[in-house]
Amino acid sequence: MLLRVENLSVQIGSITPLEGVNFDLDKGEILGLVGESGSGKSLTALALAGLLPLIGGRIPTGRLLFDGADMVPMSRSQLRALRGRKIAFVTQNPMTALDPVQRIGDQVDFVSRTHLGLGRKAARARTVELLTQLRIPQADTICNAYPHQLSGGMKQRIVIAMALSGDPELIIADEPTTALDVTVQAQIIQILTTLVRERGLALVLITHDMGVVAQACDKVVVLYAGRLAEQRQVNALFGRPAHPYSAALIGCIPREGMAPGSLVGIPGAVPSVASYPTGCRFHPRCTNAGAGCSDIVPELRSLDAGGAVACHYPLPGIENA
Ligand SMILES: Nc1ncnc2c1ncn2[C@@H]1O[C@H](COP(=O)(O)OP(=O)(O)O)[C@@H](O)[C@H]1O
Ligand SMILES: [Mg+2]
Incomplete structure (x- = not known):
């Protein structure tokens, strides 16, 4: 159990x-x-x-x-x-989980770099793969975006990606x-x-x-x-x-x-x-x-x-x- x-x-x-x-x-x-x-x-x-x-x-x-x-x-x-x-926690408001002044990719990378000890490149590859699995189109471009550039649904997918990223x-x-x-x-x-x-x-x-x-x-x-x-x-x-x-x-x-x-x-x-x-x-x-x-x-x-x-x-x- x-x-x-x-x-x-x-x-x-x-x-x-x-x-x-x-x-x-x-x-x-x-x-x-x-x-x-x-x-x-x-x-x-x-x-x-x-x-x-x-x-x-x-x-x-x-x-x-x-x-x-x-x-x-x-x-x-x-x-x-x-x-x-x-244990990962996903809140109902994606904006409380995302930093408005940091690029999406860096925020998701941070989780696997911190918790899985991945290097920069490996972390980014993992992020792109996760975003793609979450059906985010053009995941590598999205990594360079800031939260406010995304729709609510996209932001919530990013938050879910962050939750999954630490495995x-x-x-x-x-x-x-x-x-x-x-x-x-x-x-x-x-x-x-x-x-x-x-x-x-x-x-x-x-x-x-x-x-x-x-x-x-x-x-x-x-x-x-x-x-x-x-x-x-x-x-x-x-x-x-x-x-x-x-x-x-x-x-x-x-x-x-x-x-x-x-x-x-x-x-x-x-x-x-x-x-x-x-x-x-x-x-x-x-x-x-x-x-x-x-x-x-x-x-x-x-x-x-x-x-x-x-x-x-x-x-x-x-x-x-
Ligand atoms: N920080 C808090 N301080 C005092 N009471 C709280 C706090 N958070 C929740 N409660 C009370 O606990 C009860 C359950 O709240 P909550 O778990 O937020 O309900 P739900 O998520 O099911 O809507 C509510 O009556 C709420 O008023
Ligand atoms: Mg509630």
Whole structure:
């Protein structure tokens, strides 16, 4: 197992906006991390990338096992070394990752020169090859360009090239295409997932697009209001979601008398950290809520094929799984 996340919590000052996150990921697998805005996706990503210190966050409980070694007790410099070399992070805004006054080629070269120790020429050859694989036309010319000369889609490909350039084992991509228009988004996700598969890398892909999850991912982690709602193999989740929140995200609640696809969007909003409901945090919005939901926190229970759900009244069809 390349990555094992055990009971991960994140604390920032006096608040704990994320708790009880569990999942694992093997080489060659793509995991989709989903949930509405404010669910805790980015905090999970920052934790995995060892970047919590940047926002003053820490991990009070839980373990993050990468290749068997727990990242939680690691020092900042140990985390930095791991992040450069084995774990790469792709943010949703390419301009935060690119230096506006440095040529594209130099920026991508820097990663393989630093982390793989390549010389100038070898690094440039690697950069051109990567940009070409990412279907950037005239890659050697683009190397001489500055970020502002490129479109948003091109810039995001460059950021992905930088992530791949250090030859990482795990890529964390936090909504890598949200800033782009829909057709470009689809292309980039397709190129990224193909490269990940070809190279046998592991990818944690944060997205709000369940269509992307269905198409590109092997596993899914559904977060709600800073807690794990459900984690499943992708086919299991889409075929028989157990958590009413997952079902709502997919866009249909499989209940008798209700046509599939009849519930689009979920009424209400994710509560803020200051006003998390007691019990199951989803209960005020849940169509399946019953006794206990408003005061007892649901424990994670195991499902088929390593899946798990945190719900007192999971949807039917899972008991004999
Ligand atoms: N730096 C921070 N300080 C305080 N609270 C934060 C910080 N970053 C995120 N949060 C809170 O943690 C929760 C989860 O945030 P985030 O992981 O950014 O959600 P998502 O990426 O799913 O939209 C939110 O309620 C948010 O307000
Ligand atoms: Mg986010």
